[in-house]
Amino acid sequence: MNFRKNITLFLSLFFLLGTGGTFAQSNSPISIIPKPQHLTSQNGQFTLNADTKIHVPAKNEELKSIADKLAQSIKTATGVQPQVVLKDPKKKAKNVIQLSLTTTPDTLGKEGYTLEVTPDQIILAANQPNGLFIGTQSIKQLLPPQSTKAPVIIPAVRIADKPRYEWRGMHLDVTRHFMPVEFVKQYIDYLAMHKLNTFHWHLTDDQGWRIEIKKHPKLTEIGAWRDSTLIGHYWDLPQTYDDKRHGGFYTQEQVKEVVKYAQERYITVVPEIEMPGHALAALATYPELACTAGPFKVEGKWGIFNDIFCAGNEQTFAFLEDVLVEVIALFPSEYIHIGGDEAPKTRWKECPKCQKRIAEEGLKDEHELQSYFVQRMEKFLNSKGRQIIGWDEILEGGLAPNATVMSWRGEKGGIEAAKQNHYVVMTPGNYVYFDHYQGDRALEPVTIHGANPLSRVYSYNPTPAELSKEEQKYILGAQANVWTEYIPNTKHVEYMAFPRISALSEVLWTPLHLKDWEDFKTRMQQQYQRYDAMGINYAKSAFQVKQQLQVVPERKAAKVTFTTDAAGTDMYYTLDGSEPTANSQKYTGPFELTKAAVIKAGSFKGGQLVGQATTKVFDAHKAFNRKVTLAKEPHRSFSPGTAALVNGIHGTTDHYDGHWLGYLKDDLEAVIDLEQVHSVSKISSSYVQHIGYRVFLPTQVEYAVSEDGKNFKTVKVISNTGKEEGIMRKTVAAEFPATKARYVKVTARNVGIAPAQYPVGGRETWLLVDELSVE
Numbered sequence: 033m034n035f036r037k038n039i040t041l042f043l044s045l046f047f048l049l050g051t052g053g054t055f056a057q058s059n060s061p062i063s064i065i066p067k068p069q070h071l072t073s074q075n076g077q078f079t080l081n082a083d084t085k086i087h088v089p090a091k092n093e094e095l096k097s098i099a100d101k102l103a104q105s106i107k108t109a110t111g112v113q114p115q116v117v118l119k120d121p122k123k124k125a126k127n128v129i130q131l132s133l134t135t136t137p138d139t140l141g142k143e144g145y146t147l148e149v150t151p152d153q154i155i156l157a158a159n160q161p162n163g164l165f166i167g168t169q170s171i172k173q174l175l176p177p178q179s180t181k182a183p184v185i186i187p188a189v190r191i192a193d194k195p196r197y198e199w200r201g202m203h204l205d206v207t208r209h210f211m212p213v214e215f216v217k218q219y220i221d222y223l224a225m226h227k228l229n230t231f232h233w234h235l236t237d238d239q240g241w242r243i244e245i246k247k248h249p250k251l252t253e254i255g256a257w258r259d260s261t262l263i264g265h266y267w268d269l270p271q272t273y274d275d276k277r278h279g280g281f282y283t284q285e286q287v288k289e290v291v292k293y294a295q296e297r298y299i300t301v302v303p304e305i306e307m308p309g310h311a312l313a314a315l316a317t318y319p320e321l322a323c324t325a326g327p328f329k330v331e332g333k334w335g336i337f338n339d340i341f342c343a344g345n346e347q348t349f350a351f352l353e354d355v356l357v358e359v360i361a362l363f364p365s366e367y368i369h370i371g372g373d374e375a376p377k378t379r380w381k382e383c384p385k386c387q388k389r390i391a392e393e394g395l396k397d398e399h400e401l402q403s404y405f406v407q408r409m410e411k412f413l414n415s416k417g418r419q420i421i422g423w424d425e426i427l428e429g430g431l432a433p434n435a436t437v438m439s440w441r442g443e444k445g446g447i448e449a450a451k452q453n454h455y456v457v458m459t460p461g462n463y464v465y466f467d468h469y470q471g472d473r474a475l476e477p478v479t480i481h482g483a484n485p486l487s488r489v490y491s492y493n494p495t496p497a498e499l500s501k502e503e504q505k506y507i508l509g510a511q512a513n514v515w516t517e518y519i520p521n522t523k524h525v526e527y528m529a530f531p532r533i534s535a536l537s538e539v540l541w542t543p544l545h546l547k548d549w550e551d552f553k554t555r556m557q558q559q560y561q562r563y564d565a566m567g568i569n570y571a572k573s574a575f576q577v578k579q580q581l582q583v584v585p586e587r588k589a590a591k592v593t594f595t596t597d598a599a600g601t602d603m604y605y606t607l608d609g610s611e612p613t614a615n616s617q618k619y620t621g622p623f624e625l626t627k628a629a630v631i632k633a634g635s636f637k638g639g640q641l642v643g644q645a646t647t648k649v650f651d652a653h654k655a656f657n658r659k660v661t662l663a664k665e666p667h668r669s670f671s672p673g674t675a676a677l678v679n680g681i682h683g684t685t686d687h688y689d690g691h692w693l694g695y696l697k698d699d700l701e702a703v704i705d706l707e708q709v710h711s712v713s714k715i716s717s718s719y720v721q722h723i724g725y726r727v728f729l730p731t732q733v734e735y736a737v738s739e740d741g742k743n744f745k746t747v748k749v750i751s752n753t754g755k756e757e758g759i760m761r762k763t764v765a766a767e768f769p770a771t772k773a774r775y776v777k778v779t780a781r782n783v784g785i786a787p788a789q790y791p792v793g794g795r796e797t798w799l800l801v802d803e804l805s806v807e
């Protein structure tokens with residue numbers, strides 16, 4: 033026997049002993065997301081092979097359909113498709129996956145399940161088919177994360193599981209950018225995989241009407257199409273447009289298909305028909321439903337528009353009832369979303385019909401008119417056996433008697449509604465808006481604004497502590513919203529939704545006391561492999577190295593700490609601005625910088641950079657950590673302390689990042705004391721601009737120097753032409769012949785009042801300054 037044969041014999045023996053006779057792919061640690069309520073690992077394992085069968089009780093087509101889907105998933109994962117056999121569960125059966133309904137325990141609710149994996153059987157049981165379907169999602173996560181060839185090993189385990197919340201949702205805006213029906217179904221599959229049960233389909237808005245209404249076919253002939261679309265960010269001024277026709281809609285047949293597809297996955301589709309605002313696509317079709325004559329166009333720009341449905345016109349209600357009659361026939365959902373957000377009252381204030389309605393109905397103002405509008409629609413929907421849900425603006429002017437509130441402007445509206453004993457779905461922007469940034473802005477595709485990284489989503493608790501136990505019962509759950517102004521295609525939707533959907537699933541499913549960020553990150557390692565196997569375009573932003581720089585004044589140094597939202601990687605970095613590699617310096621813990629540096633850091637797996645490297649500048653200039661005196665106190669909203677102006681750390685284009693010091697309407701005048709006379713030849717100061725938030729670059733910056741702090745000599749005056757209008761950080765630098773100076777004065781002039789050409793025209797402006805640098 034030669035050496036080679038010996039090895040082969042040894043390996044065969046090893047596999048024989050190790051796996052009960054066949055070579056089997058072993059799964060890594062059990063890694064279910066969302067984390068189950070009870071999970072205990074057992075000894076042994078089930079080997080899934082070509083002979084494995086799925087048993088479901090005879091005469092139950094619904095369970096058979098669940099079993100068929102499981103068999104199909106197993107085929108994708110392992111190459112073998114278990115035969116589905118209609119057969120009542122048997123204790124002695126071997127090599128079977130058994131699905132059955134049970135009343136013991138009877139505490140699982142509609143969506144709970146138990147799962148027991150033994151060497152002979154996988155037994156999945158639930159009180160309701162919903163629970164069985166959800167349980168199959170756990171079985172799928174016990175398979176190896178990347179597809180392989182059967183046989184595969186499934187570790188023995190016992191799970192008893194049910195959700196924390198009954199409303200576990202994801203929303204998709206198909207109006208700002210149309211998404212094909214095939215993708216909508218795929219999105220529903222994504223929800224199912226994460227044990228979510230509600231799909232909120234945002235079907236109408238200013239930029240498109242996306243659902244066929246048989247009685248009003250013009251809605252989709254005209255309202256589903258726009259001529260052009262804004263390019264780049266809304267505040268990338270001046271605004272420019274493409275001239276491409278964009279649009280699309282779902283036929284009623286397609287809607288039925290989607291609803292059926294969702295039903296088969298135990299997901300409720302909640303349609304949203306926006307009213308009274310976000311209505312331009314409808315008004316472009318039927319201008320007579322507006323307060324003024326129009327004409328209106330299907331919008332190519334994002335935002336809030338003054339032209340909304342007229343609340344004084346009976347035709348408006350007749351039209352909306354026509355629409356809702358067809359919507360109800362298509363969607364079995366108990367809830368119909370009627371929008372209600374962002375409806376300016378500008379037109380209603382001027383409209384004789386609206387004012388007549390206010391007078392006749394004895395309403396106090398236009399907010400009460402909106403409440404009248406919503407209550408009227410509620411009455412109509414209630415009469416058809418449905419409930420309304422609307423954005424939290426429906427609280428203004430008085431909540432309709434049976435309305436459920438979707439709290440999006442933070443949790444305030446949700447809390448108020450719960451205190452009024454109304455049901456609530458939490459969707460606060462600052463936790464679960466998936467159209468917000470999830471990583472470093474400098475590296476991410478443009479988004480509307482905000483920052484909701486994976487860790488922030490994970491940290492969300494939808495039940496506010498300030499509600500009493502009784503009031504907390506009104507919190508049905510939560511959902512994440514995916515608005516698509518800046519999400520032009522399906523791959524981009526995946527990028528924004530993944531992996532944050534995993535964090536959301538655990539927020540909504542897992543009992544609070546079992547939530548554990550470190551453990552979640554560990555389990556995400558397999559989830560990323562599943563996403564890879566499915567070809568999902570998930571964001572790698574969680575792998576970005578978050579660099580925290582903290583000034584150590586006594587050593588004129590900065591302490592640098594790295595973290596990421598991903599486990600199982602090594603971090604490498606450079607200090608000279610070059611791209612890090614696996615041969616660069618390895619991060620082993622916080623370190624100190626005593627010299628200026630451009631830090632570039634990345635997460636590495638298997639020697640490869642995952643995602644992109646982040647950059648941070650430590651700018652140890654002559655003014656570093658010197659005393660700064662301001663002529664005026666900064667505004668309390670932008671008041672990080674004068675030390676922030678000379679801490680060597682630069683503010684970013686996110687003007688809320690805590691680095692920016694600022695004034696409303698007032699100018700900046702700052703004097704830096706260098707403590708002794710230096711030779712100075714360069715002074716710079718940096719500003720941020722975001723015109724949408726009334727943050728403007730200064731109109732003029734003046735630099736002056738002094739040896740005694742009394743007599744200042746101007747060394748440079750730099751005027752800003754005001755031509756730059758985009759979102760930017762700008763350093764205004766002056767170089768001049770070396771001059772002796774102990775004191776450096778920086779004066780920057782605020783625009784004061786926003787120029788009339790901007791939507792913020794006429795309002796007071798911010799001047800925000802960050803680093804003052806001297807060389």
Ligand code: ACM
Nearest residue numbers: 373374423440515
């Ligand atoms: C919303 O984000 N306007 C509900």
Ligand code: ZN
Nearest residue numbers: 323342383386
């Ligand atoms: Zn009107």
